[in-house]
Each structure stands twice: as C-alpha cells, then as structure tokens.
Amino acid sequence: MTSPIFALADEYITAYARLHPMFAGSAGIKGDFGVATDFGPEAVAERAALVSATLARLEALESTGPADDLARLHMAERLRVEADMHAAGEWRRALRVPYGLLQNLVSYVELAPRSTEGDWRLNASRMRAIPEMLATWRQTMNAGIEAGETVALLQVTEGVKQARRSAEARVFDKHLKAYGDGPQAADLREAAEVAYAAFESAAKYLEQTYAPHARESDGVGEERYLLNARSTLGAALDPHEAYAWAWDELHRIEDEMAAEAAKVLPDAGLAEVIAHLDATEAVDTSGEYLSWLTEKHQGALAALNGVHFDIDPRLMNLDVQLVHGSSAGSAYYSGPSEDLSRPGRTWWPVADRERFRTWAELTTVFHEGVPGHHLQIGQTKVAGEGLSRFAKVFGSVSGHAEGWALYAERLSDELGWFTEPGTRLGMLKGSALRAARVVIDIGWHLDLPLPAAEAKIHGDRWNFDVALDVLQNRGRIASHRAYPEIVRYAGWPGQAICYKLGERAWTAARAEAQAAAGSAFDLKAWHTRALNLGPVGLDNLASVLRG
Structure with missing residues (x-):
C-alpha cells in the first residue's frame, strides 16, 4: 500500500x-x-x-x-x-x-x-x-x-x-x-x-x-505510574479498580488451583503437590531441557497449523535458545527480522538451576512460542500490505502482546493441551503469578493498603519484602525467578500489569464477538482477523475488532 x-x-x-x-x-x-x-x-x-x-x-x-x-x-x-x-x-x-x-x-x-x-x-x-x-x-x-x-x-x-x-x-x-x-x-x-x-x-x-x-x-x-501504564497498556488505567479486580481474580484462581492440585494428589496441600511435581516432572540437564523445549515448540506449531490458525510457512521456523549468565528471571521472545532471514526465537534463562521443572514450564512454551508471541508478533511481519511498516517493526504494545500471550495459555487449556501430570496446575500457577503481579505493581508504586484479610498474612503496607512474599506465596513463582521479578517491577512501572489486564481485554473482545455472532461464531476466523490487525492499544482493541 x-x-x-x-x-x-x-x-x-x-x-x-x-x-x-x-x-x-x-x-x-x-x-x-x-x-x-x-x-x-x-x-x-x-x-x-x-x-x-x-x-x-x-x-x-x-x-x-x-x-x-x-x-x-x-x-x-x-x-x-x-x-x-x-x-x-x-x-x-x-x-x-x-x-x-x-x-x-x-x-x-x-x-x-x-x-x-x-x-x-x-x-x-x-x-x-x-x-x-x-x-x-x-x-x-x-x-x-x-x-x-x-x-x-x-x-x-x-x-x-x-x-x-x-x-x-x-x-x-x-x-x-x-x-x-x-x-x-x-x-x-x-x-x-x-x-x-x-x-x-x-x-x-x-x-x-x-x-x-x-x-x-x-x-x-x-502520576508517573499512570503515564507509564498508558505507555505499556495503550490505555488509560483506573488503578483502584484494577487493584481490587486483581485481588478477586487471584482468589478465584487459587480456588481453581486447589481443585486441580487435588487431581494430582488427593488430600494433599498445594505445597505438597508442587514439591511432588518438582521431584517427578522435571529433567536433570540443560541438554535435556533444550530437547524438551524444542519438541514442545514444534509440536504446538504442528497441532495448530491449518486447524485453529493458518500459520504462514515462514513462521514454522522457530528457534529455541538457552541463556547462560543472564539476570533475566523469566523466558522471553525476540521476533523475526524485517525480511524474515532471522527467525523468531524464544530465550530460556538457565540461571543456577540443575533441574528444570517441565510441569510448570509447558504453559510458558505456549506463551512465548505458539499460539503466543511467535504467532502474534510473527504474523505482523508476514501480514503484507495491510499493515504499515510502523506496526510491523516498531509499534508493539505490551498490553496487547502480553495479553494475547496469556490468552494463548488459556486457549491451550481450551484445546486440551495440558494432559501431562501437573501441567494444567502449572498453567493456573502462571495465571496466579500474573494476578499477583497486578496487585504488587499497583499497590507498591501507589502505596495502596493491602486488603484487611491480606494484611494479616503479608503486612499492612507494600515494600520489597512484602512484594516478594506475595509473589512467592501467592504467585507461586519458582525460586530462581522471584528476586529478579521484584527488581523488574520496581524499574519498569506499569509493565507487570500488562499480562492479566491484557488478557482481560482479549477475553472480553472475544466474548463480545461470540455474543454478536451466536452459533455462527468462527473462532479460527476471529483469530485470523485479530492477528492481522497488528498491534493495537487496549483502549482501541474492542472497537477495532468490531470493525
């Protein structure tokens, strides 16, 4: 164009x-x-x-x-x-x-x-x-x-x-x-x-x-927080509404986690179930970890293509890399080059680990790879003349991208992909982490009081130690990730909320489309339309998807 x-x-x-x-x-x-x-x-x-x-x-x-x-x-x-x-x-x-x-x-x-x-x-x-x-x-x-x-x-x-x-x-x-x-x-x-x-x-x-x-x-x-949140979300934020909603969402997810844990070990507590899965559903070397990651990425590509998405052949090449010596606590994704000569890549920090918990990380494969970041960000590179060059290489919005990737985890659950022991609990644990991020990030930066019941558990006011306690005991984050996560929230205000608030926007937009179309709703067609739009701020997402 x-x-x-x-x-x-x-x-x-x-x-x-x-x-x-x-x-x-x-x-x-x-x-x-x-x-x-x-x-x-x-x-x-x-x-x-x-x-x-x-x-x-x-x-x-x-x-x-x-x-x-x-x-x-x-x-x-x-x-x-x-x-x-x-x-x-x-x-x-x-x-x-x-x-x-x-x-x-x-x-x-x-x-x-x-x-x-x-x-x-x-x-x-x-x-x-x-x-x-x-x-x-x-x-x-x-x-x-x-x-x-x-x-x-x-x-x-x-x-x-x-x-x-x-x-x-x-x-x-x-x-x-x-x-x-x-x-x-x-x-x-x-x-x-x-x-x-x-x-x-x-x-x-x-x-x-x-x-x-x-x-x-x-x-x-x-003041600074709302400006930064506008940058990461592409939306004006009501921090008090989002803070209250995220606490409610965390409680809902915790109830679902308890029910799922009972399927793994009946009559055992969540901590006991997690310890059991850590001992039984893991690999012991970085080489085994890389092989497992590669297999799961390729399996997801094969299962999605032509069924729930039409994946451009140029996006079927997805590279998986381990990262040694990194201070990043979590996996991340880098998109293909503008001419697609460099493939999309997922990056997996090894840190000081000697065991790798596959039960907890399968959901992150779907988040960083497909149907998550690789499918969404990669699609902007192959969308042809319908998208501007700005949208293709420069215009990513964290709330849009991270919201889609978290929606992709839930979609993988709808598709029945969490069949191995504990993997669905791993998906829920990841969702609890994202809800905990919202309450930590907003509460800490705005110095909001914790709800009375939560204050009895964690403390009255937010500080580094309270944030770390909530992240570890409510977000159930892996120990090697906890400290760098809190450091990240302190240095990047408004980014940690993008996942759950972005997912909320994506699920609301899909629900609206389903309600409007009724029995004629075509999920594959909706996904195609959503991805072909390229990046959009969350304030504009629903209206743009309506057309």
Missing part, C-alpha cells in the same frame, strides 16, 4: 533507524545505519523531535480507507504517549533492570548473524560499540542527577550487579569459541575484552557516581 499515511510510517522507521542504529540492528531492519546508538541528551532530544514532527505530519494527512484508519490510530497513539513520556522527563531515568539498556546491549550482540566473515566483522563492531554507547548513556544519567530525576537505589545496586555479571560471566565468549581460529579470531577476542571492560566501567559509575544521588523510594507515585 502506498498511501501518504503508509509512506509516512515507512519514512519514520527509516529516520528512526538512522538515529538509533542499535534499534535497527536488533529489529533486523535492512540498511546501513551504522552500529552505535548515541544515548546522550542531545541525541535523545533529536529522536523526540522526530516523534513530534511525525505526529504533526500524521495529523495533517487524510485517510484513504480502513487500512489507513488503523495505521493512523495505532501510530498516533504510540507517538503521543512517547512524546508525553519524553516531556515528563522519563528519558533521564535511563536504567531498567533486569531489562533495559544493559540487557539490550548483550542482546544486540546475541542477535547478530554469524554465517559469513562479514557477519563476524559485524559481531566485532557491535562489541566494540558498547563502550561508546555506555559513555553516552552516562551523560543522560548525569542529566537526571542534575535535574533531581533519578531512579531508585534498588535499580542502581541491581544495575551494578547486572553490568558486572556480564563482564565476569564473559557473555560473548561462547561466540568466540563458535568462531574458532579463523582470520578474525584476534579481533573478536579484543572486541570482547573491550566490551567487558565497558560493562565493568558502567558498574563502577553506578556504584561510585550515581548511587549517592539515587532516590530511596521504590514506588514512583500515581
């Missing part, structure tokens, strides 16, 4: 890629945009100016039809909240642990191709660019110090650990080993050493320069 709105979307992506080469490389955008992104204040301002100018041009263009209407709706919503986030000074708080720049720099190298000598030169260039990028990032962090707009001390101390871990774990050495003794071996080794030194330097900066200026409070307050 070549309408002015689509042309502007294409122009914006190219212009943004020039201003943010790391984004271009990570997203797999073809073109010579350089290697290093400038994260300093002036460059941040230049990218913000591009956002504002593009938004003004977009508002002046006329739509030529439904595809234009959708492209304008989504692009305008994303650019407005981006502009508002910049105006509020959120850019000065450029530290988000365990996700954020420190993790993204590692991923930037991880996502580089490694087939040709030219690819390996790119690997070396990306590693060599890390010191420059971290140096400009420090300028922005210093601007935050000068403005009195800093991140919480918790994020700083955890950022020190994360940066230092990347250096000490020598996260790029596995690629040097894979390359071997070729002509670029010395250059690659030197580039890796430069990157490790830069991570150590970043750790020292946070520890010695930034930490004395960090704020003590972990919570960001209601």
